[in-house]
Amino acid sequence: MNRRWTPATALSLHAALTSCAERLTARGMPTGYYTVPDWDGYAPATGSASDVYCLDVALVPALRRPGHTLHALFQVFVPAQPNLGVFVLYDRRDSDxxxxxxxxxxxxxxxxxxxxxxxxxPEFDTVLAPLDPTGRGHSQRVDIWHGHANLPDHFAAPVTATTLLRNFRRRSQHAIIWVDYRVPAAELITRLTQAIIRAPHVHLIPRTGTPSGIRMPIRAADDTIVALANFSDALDDGIACALRYLRTGSDRDGQ
Structure with missing residues (x-):
């Protein structure tokens, strides 16, 4: 065990992620849980290496990419803030x-x-809130939105956006933090929805031209660890924003 995680926190996180993986798998979404020791891929945002706790959820066959499956990856990586997680969707090659x-x-x-x-x-959020070191049941998730929606999804997007914007506080989140996206239409839909329902604390940070050094570990089929990278520094900014919320209860820079 990496010394940066206390034994009690590591045990609590292990139990929470194991239970979450079992629930998602029982609902037809095969979920792998694993730990990557002493990973330095988040060091550009955190300043040091640490053990990274991971859930990798198989969702549906990837659109327009035969031989791949769409996966949801969720990771917890800051020992001082076990109630912080990062989420991303990615296409995973079935063969390896x-x-x-x-x-x-x-x-x-x-x-x-x-x-x-x-x-x-919602399952990911149930993992984070009980791990709040202050005991207040708060948590924060940073969501990375690479890729594009297909045409029918644009029509459904307002419903999805409304659900997420209305429910994040009920799920213990301080704010919505969505980063590294490239689709102006998606941002427009979200901002219009935000204005209509008057949702506070929404941070939309689009992809920039500056690369990030962050690398997210993924366990491949042969149990080796490979890295998901190719992020912009919008991800670094999103993590910094999340840490401010967890440490102070607000974003001191405001938005």
Whole structure:
């Protein structure tokens, strides 16, 4: 065990993630749980290596990419803030478990959006809140939105956005933090929805031209660890924003 995680926190996190993986698998979404020791891929945002706790959820066959499956990856990586998680969707090659490294992918569908919004993300949130070191039951998730939605999904997007924007506080989140996306239409839909329902604390940080050094570990089919990368520094900014919320209860920079 990496000394940066206390034994009690590590045990609690292990139990929470194991239980979450079992629930998602029982609902027809095969979920792998694993720990990557002493991973330095988050050091650009955190300043040091640490053990990274991971859930990798198989969702549906990847759109327009035969031989791949759409996966949801969730990771906890800051020992001082075990109630912080990062989430991303990616296309995973069925033959060897390697991620497809392109920020233009994956492609989203109404089915995948519904599964993520109503089944996967609520489960992830149940993991984080009980681990709040202050005991207040708060948590924060940073969501990376690479890829594009297909045409029918654009029509369903307002419903999904409304659900997420209305429910994040009920699920213990301080804020919505969505980063590294490339689709102006998605941001427009979200901001219009935010204005209509008057949702506070929404941080939309689009992809920039500056690469990030962050690398997310993924366990391949042969149990080796490969990295999902190709992020911009929007991800670094999103993690910094999340840490401010968890440490102070607000974003001191405001938005």
């Amino acid at each position: 478990g390697h991620p497809y490294q392109d920020p233009h992918w994956p492609r989203y569908s109404v089915r995948s959006d519904h599964t993520v919004a109503f089944s996967v993300l």
